[in-house]
Amino acid sequence: MASAPRAPFLHCGEHMRIRATAAALTVSGALALTAFAVPAQADSGWDGAANGAQKSLAEIAKKHAPSAAPKAGARALASDPGDAYKLNVKFSGLKVNNGKPIVVGTTNKVTVPVTYNVSFGSDPGIFADDFGLGIELHWESSTDGNYLDTNGPTCQVSTSTATCKDTLTVTPKVDLFNSDAGAKWKAMGFAVAANGEDLSQDVDDIDWTKVGIATQDGLASKIALQRYAKLSTNATPEPIKKGKTLTVKGALTRANWDTSKYAGYTVQKVTLQYRKKTSSTYTTLKTVTSDSKGNLSTTVKASADGYFRYKFAGTSTTPAVTSTSDFVDVR
Numbered sequence: 001m002a003s004a005p006r007a008p009f010l011h012c013g014e015h016m017r018i019r020a021t022a023a024a025l026t027v028s029g030a031l032a033l034t035a036f037a038v039p040a041q042a043d044s045g046w047d048g049a050a051n052g053a054q055k056s057l058a059e060i061a062k063k064h065a066p067s068a069a070p071k072a073g074a075r076a077l078a079s080d081p082g083d084a085y086k087l088n089v090k091f092s093g094l095k096v097n098n099g100k101p102i103v104v105g106t107t108n109k110v111t112v113p114v115t116y117n118v119s120f121g122s123d124p125g126i127f128a129d130d131f132g133l134g135i136e137l138h139w140e141s142s143t144d145g146n147y148l149d150t151n152g153p154t155c156q157v158s159t160s161t162a163t164c165k166d167t168l169t170v171t172p173k174v175d176l177f178n179s180d181a182g183a184k185w186k187a188m189g190f191a192v193a194a195n196g197e198d199l200s201q202d203v204d205d206i207d208w209t210k211v212g213i214a215t216q217d218g219l220a221s222k223i224a225l226q227r228y229a230k231l232s233t234n235a236t237p238e239p240i241k242k243g244k245t246l247t248v249k250g251a252l253t254r255a256n257w258d259t260s261k262y263a264g265y266t267v268q269k270v271t272l273q274y275r276k277k278t279s280s281t282y283t284t285l286k287t288v289t290s291d292s293k294g295n296l297s298t299t300v301k302a303s304a305d306g307y308f309r310y311k312f313a314g315t316s317t318t319p320a321v322t323s324t325s326d327f328v329d330v331r
Helices: 057-064
Strands: 010-013 016-020 026-028 089-096 102-104 110-120 131-138 147-149 154-157 161-170 182-193 212-227 229-236 245-256 261-264 269-276 283-289 295-301 306-312 326-328
Touching (some): 057 131, 057 182, 057 212, 089 131, 102 110, 102 161, 229 306, 229 326, 245 306
Antiparallel strands (some): 089 110, 131 182, 154 161, 245 261
8 A cells, every 4th residue: 555645743833832743653463454554664753844834733633623523424524525524533541651740851851651542433544554643732722822742652453442652752942831830731632544635735725525533632631740850958067066056058949941941949848857877767857948049048956977958849840859968977
């Protein structure tokens, strides 16, 4: 079977940083329905351009998904002859990063696992060379605000279901603003069967009645993206005589996605902890609040050789962090 024209997978928008996306599918396992054409090795992504701008498969799915229920038959058309038909694909069992927050710093890309299940009908366009699907995260709505798309799954396919393993890559300089932090992200599944149509051309030149689209929002909610945090501890003077005053300073900083730098996390409660040299257990001495630059400072009386550290419990936008311990020699 000859390869069909590739569809575009890059999108940008008024409230989005530009982000590269890909959603081509690699399938493994026997297919019971012989009408499905399974490529030996699908591309890692589809590239294309329209009107000088690149679009993503997710963007195509959202803009052209049929709103009406399909008529009888898997290939039934929507009432508008210019609309795509409703593709019989449903998503379930979504997990992003195994249910843990996605923690991102200022420079390094972060890639996390995404798994989900798919059920589908007998449409011959499903799993053809020009079929694609994936997951999109968004926190305002599926059409407004910032969104992040998965890279494209590998799926184990049976008669009418598939178990898919995907990944999501976040590049902070490209994808994120500070306003994106928090446990507020939702998930939408999307699938597009191009059925030979070149989706990279002008939208008016595409015969949308041949294109199948499925979108399913609300697959998950409260997915968290957090700003990576750093915490330091420095106790002085060292060495120190027993009973003398020890000053313990530190700094709590976190990733600023707007500037791609680290900045002080201000007015945050941080605990100062201590353990004797002969012990393995830390005890909390006091709570210190970070100042307007994220700095920490307090004093304690030196009692015995031991280790001091600061510990931050975290917030919805910033993960918990514990500093490296600073050993103090008390004489």
